[in-house]
Amino acid sequence: MSKFGVMVMGPAGAGKSTFCASLITHLQLNRRSCFYVNLDPAAESFEHTPDLDIRELISLEDVMEEMGLGPNGGLIYCFEFLMENLDFLTEGLDSLTEEYLIIFDMPGQIELYTHVPILPALARFLTRTGNLDIRLCAAYLLEATFVVDRAKFFSGTLSAMSAMIMLEVPHINILSKMDLVKDQVRKKDLKRFITPDPLLLDDDPAEIARRKAEGTSAEDDILANPQDTDAVMKGASFRRLNRAVAGLIENFSMVSYLKLDVQNEESVGAILSYIDDCIQYHEAQEPKELKDEEFDEPEE
Numbered sequence: 001m002s003k004f005g006v007m008v009m010g011p012a013g014a015g016k017s018t019f020c021a022s023l024i025t026h027l028q029l030n031r032r033s034c035f036y037v038n039l040d041p042a043a044e045s046f047e048h049t050p051d052l053d054i055r056e057l058i059s060l061e062d063v064m065e066e067m068g069l070g071p072n073g074g075l076i077y078c079f080e081f082l083m084e085n086l087d088f089l090t091e092g093l094d095s096l097t098e099e100y101l102i103i104f105d106m107p108g109q110i111e112l113y114t115h116v117p118i119l120p121a122l123a124r125f126l127t128r129t130g131n132l133d134i135r136l137c138a139a140y141l142l143e144a145t146f147v148v149d150r151a152k153f154f155s156g157t158l159s160a161m162s163a164m165i166m167l168e169v170p171h172i173n174i175l176s177k178m179d180l181v182k183d184q185v186r187k188k189d190l191k192r193f194i195t196p197d198p199l200l201l202d203d204d205p206a207e208i209a210r211r212k213a214e215g216t217s218a219e220d221d222i223l224a225n226p227q228d229t230d231a232v233m234k235g236a237s238f239r240r241l242n243r244a245v246a247g248l249i250e251n252f253s254m255v256s257y258l259k260l261d262v263q264n265e266e267s268v269g270a271i272l273s274y275i276d277d278c279i280q281y282h283e284a285q286e287p288k289e290l291k292d293e294e295f296d297e298p299e300e
């Protein structure tokens with residue numbers, strides 16, 4: 001019997017826990033079973049009480065106090081401790097049937113998704129090496145408001161790609177906090193980012209023409225306006241690096257984004273359908289027998 005799960009990941013404050021909460025509310029409204037696992041040892045409060053909580057095993061506060069570690073080192077220690085005590089997960093999840101969607105709420109430290117090999121080991125345990133046999137999908141959240149800024153967009157896309165390559169499980173990327181992108185100009189701009197356009201990294205032809213007419217260079221633009229992060233990516237010295245990064249994203253052509261507005265039931269439902277498809281949730285469900293009372297005709 002397979003189990004089904006989604007691991008909600010992404011940088012600090014991207015809206016992971018908020019998304020988990022609205023996903024749980026949506027599942028409950030649609031009479032689906034879910035099981036909420038908090039894997040953030042520093043989490044403080046939740047809209048829905050977790051069914052399994054890493055803080056019952058180890059809390060970041062205790063680790064920082066007893067081991068003299070800072071918040072990031074402490075988090076890595078907590079995950080290493082979890083990996084040595086995987087029974088905690090096996091015992092907590094073993095009895096779940098294929099009806100359940102297991103939602104893992106992950107911490108936001110970017111180290112976890114880029115180079116520390118703990119998450120790949122955890123994903124392997126959940127999907128293959130343990131007895132749990134969870135069909136797992138990763139949902140990587142990035143804030144839509146950040147993404148409209150090109151430099152942040154490419155760094156976010158690279159971090160999403162790094163998580164995707166490391167984890168080796170089906171992966172969806174989500175732009176969260178869409179409600180904050182109200183401005184029409186930014187909304188229009190956002191379209192180019194949903195399916196990343198590598199040309200975004202190249203200089204705008206109009207800008208090149210303007211600089212030619214003015215006899216200035218991209219570096220002059222940066223010096224004149226150091227706050228403009230778009231310009232930081234455009235200096236001649238960056239051009240080869242930019243092209244290489246754009247080529248990398250294009251060659252993988254695997255990063256595209258779904259839009260999430262947690263206030264909007266339909267938007268949450270649409271993302272759930274993607275998750276269901278990724279893990280083939282519906283294919284595994286047994287036809288359900290309706291309970292007797294559901295057969296009863298309503299009384300006239």
Ligand SMILES: Nc1nc2c(ncn2[C@@H]2O[C@H](COP(=O)(O)OP(=O)(O)OP(=O)(O)O)[C@@H](O)[C@H]2O)c(=O)[nH]1
Binds near residue numbers: 010014040176
């Ligand atoms: N406007 C708006 N705010 C949001 C949305 N999602 C989350 N937030 C706010 O963003 C902040 C961070 O949200 P969380 O859900 O705690 O983010 P997180 O990714 O779980 O954060 P960490 O676990 O600390 O990494 C909170 O103040 C939320 O209220 C959204 O869709 N729209």
Ligand SMILES: [Mg+2]
Binds near residue numbers: 105107
């Ligand atoms: Mg959180």
